[in-house]
Amino acid sequence: MKRRLRQIAELVNARLLGDGDVEIAGVASIASATAGDLVFVEDEKYLSQALQSGAGAVIAAVAVGTSGKPLLICGHPKLAFARAAQMLRSDRSFRTDEGVHSTALVHSSARLDEFVIVEEYAVIGADVEIGAGTRIGAGCVVGRGVKIGQDCLIYPRVTIYAGTAVGERVTVQAGAVLGSDGFGYVRDPEDGHYEKFPQVGRLVIEDDVEIGANSTIDRGALDETRIGRGTKIDNLVHIGHNCRIGENVIIAAQTGLSGSIVIENDVVLGGQVGIGEHAHIEEGVMLGAQCGVLPNKILRGKGIAFWGTPAQPLREYLKQLARLARLGKKKR
């Protein structure tokens, strides 16, 4: 469904310059935009390009004297653009009467709210609860006793193990595995075999979390693993048993957390980071890509970046790199 530019201006709290009746159907890049598209400009130097593009309207931070195109002026054009996109997308609401596909197998004891969509060949176990507006993709397997809140979007072929709790507005990309057994064994000194330590806890995913394709998050061993509200997790990330991840944490692709790690709110983890068990990353810390944190380590400092293995403050790390380079240039 299209929206008038005027409506979008109101939603994103922008000043409208020009024709508010223009109809906007989607968002696009400047290079690919056509008449129904909205584009945005963060850097003023691209503004004339945007104005000459095929776009129907432009979001920008500052207006220019004369423009044939309607403009939305606001402080954070990229944020406004993202919100507008969300608004236009949500017109494709899941709250339709599409319902449960005839090949989806929903256990008789499961309770699905109205407007739940279950796609082809999905399997919903006993005692599952799913909130209104949630879509379960084709081929998903949702184990016994799983609770999923409202307006979630679970892409195809996701596995959710028994007992996992998922909040509202959670998005899970295809192939992710939620609530698998953690990696815990006790070695038998007699014969050297590894006995499996019980992995009978659960996994809790709070509201507004997004989880990337083929990522894996283990359930707690005896207690729980928890992913805090608003946290975003990229593809192929591993989170071990008993981890407690705070709110609005960013975890880039292929990062791995072993067991019992605490990540506080607003932490940012780059890609391919590895963190040892029982480490504690305090609020607002940033870990650079491929960085390694030793077990039991505590890292602190809002906005402080760490890098390298073992991780050290970025400033120290850069000094060390410089020393290493200098070392080679000296006569010794």
Next chain:
Amino acid sequence: MKRRLRQIAELVNARLLGDGDVEIAGVASIASATAGDLVFVEDEKYLSQALQSGAGAVIAAVAVGTSGKPLLICGHPKLAFARAAQMLRSDRSFRTDEGVHSTALVHSSARLDEFVIVEEYAVIGADVEIGAGTRIGAGCVVGRGVKIGQDCLIYPRVTIYAGTAVGERVTVQAGAVLGSDGFGYVRDPEDGHYEKFPQVGRLVIEDDVEIGANSTIDRGALDETRIGRGTKIDNLVHIGHNCRIGENVIIAAQTGLSGSIVIENDVVLGGQVGIGEHAHIEEGVMLGAQCGVLPNKILRGKGIAFWGTPAQPLREYLKQLARLARLGKKKR
């Protein structure tokens, strides 16, 4: 099914102090335990906490003078706890008459033992053999000619390529891929294209192996890839073609082995380790997290830890880190 504490004491070979008639239904952490739960204490300092918890009984290494709770005393409380958990879990035996779900597609030439469970929408190919007590999860795809032994637990959405052999009591977490084509190509000097080298060998998984969620293990190119008895593999691990992994090897999450690597018995690989082709890791070696081993390298030494890239003995690595740090503190 519940067990009397007396029965558990016998199984785990512990000395029973107190009421052996207490009924135990499961295991728990000290914080979450209720009356039907068994808990354990490794470190004596948590014993009073355990005794004051809601648990029905405590496994510990030493007894205390007076306690309202029954105790199981033994040399390795954590191991005894793991065994007890296993015992209580196995009461949920797969050897039921749950059988093959009506939507599972089992090829007419496949031979399934009695007490095999095949869940919803699983696909079992021609000439497959599956042993008694094995469960194949929902949405699994088991290729032509695969052999799976007794009492295996294959979680949902696992793919097992044609010809793979799986032993007894093997557990495979959701989304794992067993027996995929290895990564082998021959470059054509004429036009620079890569011709696929045949990947027609097979994969053999021995008894008591566990494989983590979304891990991938390639078949041999011409011969076989083999995972030895009792080896435990975490999530998102990659094992390339022709690797030969020994017995009771531990491979933590996101570790990657390229082709034709030999890992001997009792090796421990930390998370995100990378090993180059044709490397040979001898018995009992330990590789620290994120460590990198060059192609063709041989690492030896029972109980010797290696770290860094290229991997070196931990002692050397730590010295080097110390030197590097010192370097910065000198006037130069």
Next chain:
Amino acid sequence: MKRRLRQIAELVNARLLGDGDVEIAGVASIASATAGDLVFVEDEKYLSQALQSGAGAVIAAVAVGTSGKPLLICGHPKLAFARAAQMLRSDRSFRTDEGVHSTALVHSSARLDEFVIVEEYAVIGADVEIGAGTRIGAGCVVGRGVKIGQDCLIYPRVTIYAGTAVGERVTVQAGAVLGSDGFGYVRDPEDGHYEKFPQVGRLVIEDDVEIGANSTIDRGALDETRIGRGTKIDNLVHIGHNCRIGENVIIAAQTGLSGSIVIENDVVLGGQVGIGEHAHIEEGVMLGAQCGVLPNKILRGKGIAFWGTPAQPLREYLKQLARLARLGKKKR
């Protein structure tokens, strides 16, 4: 179907010595070969072993005086072997009348060429087009509007998101996810939450690409992600939104590319490499395993190898390692 050795000699452009009527059914290693198998020898020192093996014929670079076995002599034995294997395999042509399995769900608006095979429980969305000779494995989910060319082999449980374009002769191993949402968010300065940046572009996979098991490739945010012709991608690789990968690129297992990276033709990336956003790897560069490339970095030099984090020319890297080692041996 078996082939006469004479036919194979013609195909791979080799000189036939001995009986051209020998029937060849497959390829094997020297150790496992039986009478119907073809083997190859790259290194002359294994030639006598090959001649004494059970194989029906041997491909080699040089002939020997007397041999009871027929030989194929050519300049690149391994390449010829790979081609012969391909030829013998293609006898198991997908161009059969196996067709669409009765449990596969194909949307009425999808257009499947003749000789398309769709296996059990696969789901094919609206407006999908699939070319002749392509096989879609069991449990695959192919989203709305996906185009797949001729003679592709999509293994079981692959997810292809809506709008993705796949060329001809593309192979995708099990569990891969193609076209998932990229990892892009805009932080709201007011309340600190992350707003999802639109991920509405698409993914284009060109001809002759191979993608490994459980790898993930994100769609473009607004424009496209593109994987060039002949590129080979191993297992558990992550490729972020807006990346443009050239032709005949090799990407080994567990390597991760964040967003908007350009990789030119003939680049080789080792395993567990990590590349930061907007980096540009020019034609023919080689990156060693576990190497890390900083965002926005440009690496150039045909045939030049880079290693370490941050990546530097291999020669520099090795010097640095040597210095570091020397440092420890000095009295300081």
